[in-house]
Each structure stands twice: as structure tokens, then as C-alpha cells.
Amino acid sequence: MSNAALYVARSGLDAQSNRMRVIANNLANVNTTGFKRDRAQFETLAYQTMTAAGAASEGDARYATGLSLGSGVRMTGTARINTQGTLTQTDNPLDMAIEGDGFFQVTLTDGRIGYTRAGNFNLSAEGQIVTSDGLPLQPQIQVPEGATSVTIGTDGTISAQLAGQTEATELGKVELARFVNPSGLQAMGDNIFTETSASGAPQVGIAGLDGRGTIRQGSLEASNVNVVQELVDMIETQRAYEINSKMISATDEMLKNANQQL
Template sequence: MSNAALHVARTGLDAQSNRMRVIANNLANVNTTGFKRDRASFETLAYQAITSAGATSSADNKYAVGTNLGSGVQINGTARIDTQGSNQQTGNALDMAIEGSGYFQIQMPDGKTGYTRAGDFSQSAEGKLVTTDGMPLIPEVTIPEGASKITIGADGTVSATLAGQSEASELGKIQLARFTNPAGLESVGNNLLTETAASGTAQIGDAGVEGRGAIRQGSLEASNVNITEELVDMIECQRAYEVNSKMIKATDEMLQYVNQQL
């Protein structure tokens, strides 16, 4: 039994260590545009049934309760908390925040489509709207050289006044993607998420309709990480780790006692 207790405590150490990694990643990305914090969730490992409730204990009696011994804990997943981050005004015409549900679509180097809430876009040498890593926005929007008074509507319509013209011209329209289960999207780094079987297929359309949020020009969505909340979780995690460490020490002392006395 003491050896089993050592195993249970070890699973607790592993689980809390992974939880601390999740918390550390949240805190590291407190200033990352559009970042959504993660939360570690736990589940019990298999139980060993010594006696079952309702099993016969004697000729005329049955056990009222059973004896089930757990074998520990493990992390069964990390859930992304998709609450809205605060909008920060930047004054940059190419900065965009999504107010509500939805993701910008990005053409990744391998040809796949990535999805992001980070709307800090720039222009490439050809005038295309791209991420800070140079990956183009989908659908492609190109702003000609010399264009001024760039405006992006709440529905994603991009307009600008071209050189030699007095009236604004429409240059394209940014469309957003939404998912049935956005928590099922897979994080791949560079502020990008990719579609999975759990997320469902991307539902592409105009901003502001069919559940997609509106686009706010000149703003960026801040991370939704709450530093105070993360620090509280960190202290709780640290204490849980310490308790499991003490459990290993106590179990080891019990084994030493048995070896010395028997």
C-alpha cells in the first residue's frame, strides 16, 4: 500500500508541474495581442475495487459501501478561455480588433489556413496586408502605393483614397471565420490556431453577421490574462505540489519504519 501511495503522490507532482507550466505560459503571454489564457483540467486515474457496494458480505448481508482505492490524477486537457480581451486604441489604420466571435484567416507557409485574433497587420512590399511574420491575410487585400485615408468598416470593407482621386475606392473585404467549438482549435504558435476535427469546419462570412463579431479599426485586442488570478492559481499550485512532496516523504518514512521494525 505504501508503494501505491508513492505512485499516487508522484502523479500529483506530475499534474501540478504541468499545471504550473500552463500558468507560466499564461503569464508569459500577458502582453501578447489576442492571446487567450488556458486552464488545466484534471481527471482521476483508474480505481482498484477491493469490495463492491452491494456485494455479499455474509449469508444475509451486503456491503452498504464499497472499497475503491484511487491510483492518482492526470491532466486530461487544457481548455482555452475565449473571453473577450479589452480593446486598446492604437491609432494605426491597419490595426484591427474583433469585437465578438471570429478569427482572421491567415495563409501559412505550408499552404494551410491559420486563424488568429491578433489584428496587428502591416503592408508587404507589394502592398498586401500581412502579419508581422509576413503571412498574408485571407482573402487577399492589396493597398496600392500612394493610397491615403485607409478605412476598414465594421463589416470588413477596406476602402482608401487612391492617388489622383478624390473619392474613396473599395479595395476588398476582410472576412472572418467562426467555429462551432472554438476550444477545439489547436495552437501552433505565432498567434495562430488551426482547425481540428473537434473544432468543426470553419464557417466563413462577413463580420457582424451570423454570430461573427464586428471589426474595429485602429484597435488591438489585449490578452485576457488576469495577472492577479494567475498569481493566486500559481500559489495554489505551489502548495499542492508541496503537499504531494510531503506525502512522498511521509510514505518513505513509513517504509523505513517497517524495514527497521520487522
């Protein structure tokens, strides 16, 4: 008796274990600002064709279906689900949420440009608008010392009311980057993504134009993880893992019986 079924079941265990890790990461980030849930994707492994469909059987007759035996499954990747998360009002003037497509741009420590949906920005000691990790917003915007209020328009225009002035002073404009395939961005951790050949080049411009979303001041985008859906997926994954485990036990018992009888 062939032990091929053992390898098929093992591939199922590996696939379900990886899917459970994806689900666990989604649930762990249920409160992460701007987080986008991932979905595990699978594909079949190679088939062993014993009898080809359409091959001659007897005389002029041909097999209608053929005989092919699969060799299991594997996880091919994770698809990032880029649906809009709920906007939560914080009333913090430096908090920004993107309503629609697009990413904020930040300058990474190695000089590259990173992209993020997390708009929980702060001021550095020098007055620059930075992320919670200290990465400056790109283009860099400096808030003068003594500014009494900061206003951010839906198009990203940042203005500040300075002491002794009756009108607000424009400090700069937040530009958003849009990608043809945002799921192709490389996740780097810390809510940061980087460009890849799969994502395409960033299309940078003013918020609200050319398909880019608008900016909401004093709000943050919540994670788009649906806890109920993740729990359902977790139970389904657990059951599939158990079935593959039982398949290994059953196949092992069949092989044991065959060895005892022969």
C-alpha cells in the same frame, strides 16, 4: 507495506508541475495581442476495487459504500478560455480587433489557412496586408501605392483614398471564420491556430453576420489573462506540489520504519 502511495503522490507531482507550466505560459503572454488563457484539466486514474458497493457482507446485509483505492491523477488537457479581451485603441489604421466571435484568416507558408485573433497587421513591400511575420491576410487585399488613407468598416470592408480621386475606392473585404468549438483549434505558436476535427469546419463570412463579431479599426484585442487570478492559481499549485512532496517523504519514512521493525 505497499508503496502504492508513492506512485499516487508522484502522479500528483506530475499533474501540478504541468499545471504550473500552463500558468507560466499564461503569465508569459499577458501582453500578447489576442492571447487566450489556458486552464489545466485533470481526471482521476483507475481505482482498485477491494469491496464493491452493494456486495453481500453477512447474511442478507450488503455493503453500503464499498472500498475503492485510487491510483492518482493525470492532466487530460488544457481548455482555452475564449472570453473577450479588452480592446485597446492604437490609432494605427491597419490594426484590427474582433469584437465578438471569429478569427482572421491568414495564408501559412505551406499554403494552409491559419486563424488568429491578433489583428496587428502591416503592409508588405508589395502593398499586401500581412501579419508581423509576413503572412498575407486571406482573402488577399492589395493597397495601391500612393493611397493617402485606409478605412476599415465594422463589416470588414476596406477602402482607400487614392490620389486624384474624390471618393474612396473599395479594395476588398476582410472575412472572419467562426468555429463551433474554437477551443478545439490547434495552437501552432506565433498567434496562429489551425483547424482540427475537434474544432469543426470554419464558417467563413462577413463580420457581424451569423454570430461573427464586428471589426474595430485602429484597435487591438489585449490578452484575456487576469494576472491576479493566475497568481492565486500559482500559489494553489505550489502548495499542492509541496503537499504531494511531503506525502512522498512521509510514505518513505513509513516504509523505512516498517522495514526496520520486521
